[in-house]
Amino acid sequence: MDTTHPQVLPEGSPLVRFSGVTKCYGPLTVLDKLDLDIAQNEMVSIIGPSGSGKTTVLRVLMTLEKINDGVIYVDGEPLTHMPKAGGLTFSTERYLHERRSKIGMVFQQFNLFPHMTALQNCVEAPMQVLGLSREDAEERALNLLELVGMGEKKDQHPTRLSGGQQQRVAIARALAMRPKVMLLDEVTSALDPEVIGEVLNVIRSLNSEHNLTMIMVTHQMGFAREISDRVCFFYEGKIAEQGSPEQLFGDPQNERTKQFLHAVLDAS
Amino acid sequence: MGYWEFLVEYLPKLANGAVMTVMVMVCATLLAVTVSMVFGLMRLSSHFAIQGAATVYIEFFRGTSLLVQLYWIYYVLPLMGLTLSPFISGVLALGLNFGAYGAEIVRGGIQAVPRGQYEAALALNMSPFSRMRRIIIPQIYTIILPPAANLTVELLKATALVALITVVDLMFVAKQINATTWLSAQVFGTALIIYYAMARFALIPFLRWLELIAARKIGKA
Numbered sequence: 001m002d003t004t005h006p007q008v009l010p011e012g013s014p015l016v017r018f019s020g021v022t023k024c025y026g027p028l029t030v031l032d033k034l035d036l037d038i039a040q041n042e043m044v045s046i047i048g049p050s051g052s053g054k055t056t057v058l059r060v061l062m063t064l065e066k067i068n069d070g071v072i073y074v075d076g077e078p079l080t081h082m083p084k085a086g087g088l089t090f091s092t093e094r095y096l097h098e099r100r101s102k103i104g105m106v107f108q109q110f111n112l113f114p115h116m117t118a119l120q121n122c123v124e125a126p127m128q129v130l131g132l133s134r135e136d137a138e139e140r141a142l143n144l145l146e147l148v149g150m151g152e153k154k155d156q157h158p159t160r161l162s163g164g165q166q167q168r169v170a171i172a173r174a175l176a177m178r179p180k181v182m183l184l185d186e187v188t189s190a191l192d193p194e195v196i197g198e199v200l201n202v203i204r205s206l207n208s209e210h211n212l213t214m215i216m217v218t219h220q221m222g223f224a225r226e227i228s229d230r231v232c233f234f235y236e237g238k239i240a241e242q243g244s245p246e247q248l249f250g251d252p253q254n255e256r257t258k259q260f261l262h263a264v265l266d267a268s
Numbered sequence: 269m270g271y272w273e274f275l276v277e278y279l280p281k282l283a284n285g286a287v288m289t290v291m292v293m294v295c296a297t298l299l300a301v302t303v304s305m306v307f308g309l310m311r312l313s314s315h316f317a318i319q320g321a322a323t324v325y326i327e328f329f330r331g332t333s334l335l336v337q338l339y340w341i342y343y344v345l346p347l348m349g350l351t352l353s354p355f356i357s358g359v360l361a362l363g364l365n366f367g368a369y370g371a372e373i374v375r376g377g378i379q380a381v382p383r384g385q386y387e388a389a390l391a392l393n394m395s396p397f398s399r400m401r402r403i404i405i406p407q408i409y410t411i412i413l414p415p416a417a418n419l420t421v422e423l424l425k426a427t428a429l430v431a432l433i434t435v436v437d438l439m440f441v442a443k444q445i446n447a448t449t450w451l452s453a454q455v456f457g458t459a460l461i462i463y464y465a466m467a468r469f470a471l472i473p474f475l476r477w478l479e480l481i482a483a484r485k486i487g488k489a
Contacts, residue, residue, distance in 0.1 A: 062391050111385060111387065111388035
């Protein structure tokens with residue numbers, strides 16, 4: 001039996017664990033035997049140059065992409081794999097369907113459903129997937145739209161909303177599934193500068209008031225520094241350096257980290 | 269006989285034929301739309317056999333002559349014990365044939381929905397079935413309607429072929445009148461105008477209206 005990848009993690013294990021995760025696109029290795037633990041209620045930022053694999057971390061955790069090696073655990077259970085005959089085998093769609101609701105994701109391009117209003121966007125999955133009644137789903141959705149400051153726009157279609165407003169609806173939509181961990185994939189990168197703040201404020205309140213576990217890929221260094229419990233610097237599919245924001249931004253040890261921070265901080 | 273007298277005499281008969289043309293057209297379109305949806309979705313199935321069956325179907329109906337298919341259904345199937353009325357045969361041949369073209373339009377439409385929409389639906393843990401039914405399909409109409417409208421106009425004109433298997437449509441009536449009066453220019457000229465008017469003043473505005481509704485549904489109009 002493969003003991004490096006147990007069938008269940010012991011009590012008190014982190015909420016998310018990447019254990020030796022490798023992801024390749026053809027000959028290109030984007031994640032290289034990645035080990036990463038995310039604790040309950042932790043806010044982790046992932047930074048790094050493009051092509052370093054940071055977005056892939058979120059995509060494989062959301063099961064949008066299959067991994068080539070290693071195992072990802074969520075909430076103590078394997079996600080990418082399922083127990084079989086004393087070992088682990090790749091998950092089936094049904095196995096994934098029972099676990100994927102623990103993870104929520106917000107995308108760079110929002111990806112709201114254009115044929116639905118803001119409210120319908122937030123009601124759809126809770127009704128279809130969680131089996132909530134329309135009343136319950138709408139109540140939950142309205143509360144969340146209020147939380148992100150979009151209550152008054154609930155009946156608008158996405159095309160009638162600004163980028164910042166769409167992204168706030170997208171956050172509410174993901175929250176409506178009550179995920180245990182939220183993945184934020186460069187959520188402000190497609191936004192006009194003047195609306196970035198409203199989205200960051202929402203994330204700020206989710207972190208401080210709601211204590212949500214979040215993994216955030218970002219180019220907003222100031223925000224990462226302010227809000228994160230931990231910052232991971234990715235380089236060539238690996239974590240080149242990680243630590244508290246003070247440590248990583250204030251006193252980086254790795255040469256690559258120093259170069260990267262120099263480059264991005266000079267630019268801004 | 270002047271053209272005016274010709275119209276007074278024969279327009280009612282031609283109009284009766286035109287009504288039959290519309291009936292063939294409507295029934296064949298309904299069948300074609302159903303076939304398009306079913307085979308378009310099958311073409312995208314990850315199951316080898318399902319996808320293969322759709323490909324064979326499309327290749328066959330797109331790759332052979334509509335007129336020959338029509339004759340097969342009307343003249344050859346009875347030899348195998350399946351006798352269908354001229355009307356049913358005509359609707360079947362047109363619907364199955366145009367459905368093959370439509371299936372490719374549907375497939376293209378589904379593939380043209382941005383990848384992010386699949387991913388967002390997956391991230392919300394929606395099942396493959398709900399993803400398709402609730403998220404993807406409602407977004408394909410704005411994409412597929414312009415090419416589908418083209419195909420529908422094409423179908424209207426192709427209905428003239430059913431006259432060859434004795435469906436009493438506009439073309440059939442025109443040929444009858446021509447055979448008894450030899451007023452070829454008047455009768456086929458009038459038939460052309462009626463086909464054109466049906467397409468230009470009824471079908472195309474209707475399809476435009478559908479496009480507008482589809483655009484409104486996704487907030488684009």
